[in-house]
Amino acid sequence: MILAFARKTLEGRPKKRVFIGLLVLTCFILLFLIFLLWYVPIVGLKNIHPSLPLVFSAALASLVFLMFFGGLLLVFTILRGRDIFLSHRLRGLVAKVLFPVMLLMGKMVGIPKEKIRQSFVELNNHLIRSNLHRVRPDKLLILLPHCIQNFDCEIKITGNIRNCKGCGKCEIKELIELSDRYHLKIAVATGGTLARRIVMENRPEAIVAAACELDLTTGIQDTYPIPVIGVLNERPEGPCINTKVDIDKVKNAIIDFLEGPSAPKG
Numbered sequence: 001m002i003l004a005f006a007r008k009t010l011e012g013r014p015k016k017r018v019f020i021g022l023l024v025l026t027c028f029i030l031l032f033l034i035f036l037l038w039y040v041p042i043v044g045l046k047n048i049h050p051s052l053p054l055v056f057s058a059a060l061a062s063l064v065f066l067m068f069f070g071g072l073l074l075v076f077t078i079l080r081g082r083d084i085f086l087s088h089r090l091r092g093l094v095a096k097v098l099f100p101v102m103l104l105m106g107k108m109v110g111i112p113k114e115k116i117r118q119s120f121v122e123l124n125n126h127l128i129r130s131n132l133h134r135v136r137p138d139k140l141l142i143l144l145p146h147c148i149q150n151f152d153c154e155i156k157i158t159g160n161i162r163n164c165k166g167c168g169k170c171e172i173k174e175l176i177e178l179s180d181r182y183h184l185k186i187a188v189a190t191g192g193t194l195a196r197r198i199v200m201e202n203r204p205e206a207i208v209a210a211a212c213e214l215d216l217t218t219g220i221q222d223t224y225p226i227p228v229i230g231v232l233n234e235r236p237e238g239p240c241i242n243t244k245v246d247i248d249k250v251k252n253a254i255i256d257f258l259e260g261p262s263a264p265k266g
């Protein structure tokens, strides 16, 4: 019944709520498991030592407290839109621990992986903006997927994006202009391995990345603790060919890192 309820409430809701809904479901399941962990040994622990049930109950109560504290902190940070307490640690917890669990939960209740990944990217962006990360322009990197380049363009832009002739047939031209305007580093990666190499070579303190859900989630996890604001690309011709990116979203992410999330976006 809980599964059916969770699936029903998650469908059609804004992206971030998918993750929060799955988080609540996970809490319920964990609570049930913790109850079993508490109840079953109590019967036997008493027979080992009279005070053991009390010690065991205190340990589990601490676990429940930590779980609720972490969950509430995450939800309040999302609702308030700014750092309450330890949101940089929450980001790590979400990326390294909660996200893989949410994928499993999503599988159980029939939510597509793609939707959970989108939700994760939204939540990650929200936590980064809540944490007010500010960086200098030379420490901010714009990282783009190769599929944004027009498929028929014969110019090689991996290695050096500035080989682009600026013909305007794809958004590489506008993205280079954006990087020039804000004096940022910009690069194109053909896959995760090259993306990791670009990050290692450039040593950015923050990244604005455009890519599909899969590449963004992998990239956000791989580069943690470097903050990454992810912009999901659009795929009017299907995946990995002539993809598009919303230039305004990229620009807003850049301004959020350079001037703070409350800065005007004009």
Ligand code: SF4
Binding pocket: 149, 150, 153, 154, 155, 157, 164, 165, 166, 167, 168, 169, 170, 171, 172, 173
């Ligand atoms: S804008 Fe640059 S990368 Fe895009 S098609 Fe024109 S020359 Fe090629």
